[in-house]
Amino acid sequence: MSVLSDRIAISNMQNVRRSSQPVFDRIFQWSSFGSALLVLIVLAGIIGSMIHGGMPAFREFGFGFVTSSAWDVGRDQYGAWVAIVGTLTSALIALVIGVPLSIGIAIFLTQLCPAWLKRPVATTIELLAAVPSIIYGMWGLFVFAPLFAKFVQIPVSSLVEGLPFFGTVLYARVPSGVGVLTAGIILAIMIIPFIASITRDILDQIPTMLRESAYGIGCTTWEVVRHVLLPQAGVSIIGAIMLGLGRALGETMAVTFVIGNANRLSLSLFDPGSTIASRIANEFNEAAGLQLNALLALGCILFLVTFTVLVLARLLIARVKAK
């Protein structure tokens, strides 16, 4: 905060010496403008460095880089398909589990919770967001995965064995607890605080009068939520969900711990896989030559996907607002 007090001191001084005022005024304005521009430059730099670094891989493999599931360091053959599928699947699982939970928590906090309990519960949920992702990774690998193997993977696998569809999708060849589904569950826990706290803010902003008039004509809480709150907040909630999706797609450390890091395309959700982020985290420091370029190309794809998700969220909100 010394910067701030310095500035105040400077500006106070300048009240006395009027002649230097315009100079400081201009410097201040330009430096704030420059800092704002820096935000743009950083984003451009990220895109630029990914494209520049990934170019050799894109040039070598062409569009096949996206659709190929090869990842062979020995033969220098690289493809992104397995990592893309793993990224999308785990993020989708996270949404399927995380969204209902988040909205439920938000409804509890805004509609059902007694006043004295509101603050502690809200703070607890928000603190979940502050826990570093590596801690979720450790918890997932050392605490959750063994329990998940014992109580979910093994019983479910023996239950569905031989069945069509479920026999493949929910069958664990090696019930170790790690895998795409585990990663999705951990991701769900990680995105819940974000979606829940934004949804809570949105629900809080809906005028109390709307809610109370609905209660006044005899609506139950469910009906108020379903017919008053959700239609009012719907679009913004989609924005919150998109934000959660963006986080789930790019989350690295927690996923690296629990997804198993296998380059194999498997139909089973219990099997290990890998995501774009986890592959970069695992291999980048040892990579050289074309492998390094392939990893940067993966980063480029990840950036495009998250960027698209965020832009879509914005456009969606804008379109519904215009209606």
Add this chain to the structure above:
Amino acid sequence: MDTMPQHLPTQASAVRVRRSRQVADRALKVTCILFTVLGVIVLGWILVMLLIEGTRGLSPIIFTQTTPGPGTEGGGIANALVGSLILTVLGIAVATPIGVLAGTYLAEYGKGSKLANVIRFVNDVLLAAPSILIGLFVYTLMVQPMGSYSGWAGGVALAIIAIPVIVRTTEDMLSLVPGSLREAGVALGAPLSTVITSITWRAARAGMVTGVLLATARIAGETAPLLFTALNNNFWFKPSLMGGVSNLPVMIYQFALAPYQNWRELAWAGALIITLSILALSVVARLILKKDKAR
């Protein structure tokens, strides 16, 4: 809204509908309570796990000794602790002026302009951008040209993560300051910079400090951007911060997955320390804002 009336019971069907309404209502309440309890339990579970596993490795020695090499007995996490502290301070020192000034531009100078809208949008994208990509970016920006991993690169990577947080909170807090305060300043003949620094910033000070604290909490536990920038190793780093700086998050990542018992214990101890500090920081940030609001 306009779909509401058709679901309300008409006189004739009131009795028939009432039960299904009650069931739906109760189902909603029970589910919401259940979900919230689940969320609270998970946080409790993680904290309890950290306390149990972390205290096992916690002893005064680990604050004085460096991280042990593979197969070496004992050891501590002193170098990683100090390294993490330096990287975080470096990141925040770079990010605070830039973030505060950029947020000021968005809230004061640019406000409704097209450029400000673009920057605001880009800032939101950066806020949600995968942190590992920022690690990759800084690797190609600094590590490759300089030919060596360094604490400077790690600090810059953390700063890039902190900047959007500070920009966002600064802008939000500044736009809460009523326009009449600014007008009063301008009416006294103060130039815009003076109005901003000695009126708007002062009025929004608590919120801005909270933003910086939250940004600190955010970057203190970041692992992914440090993997390819600051790296990590098992000895004290050079004062020039070149050639890799040991830090807690990456050390935890490497040690937790290692086959050595003492490494794992140190990883848990580090995880406990880092999580408690971050949670404490977040709580303090909240208290500052709450106290300010009460004023």
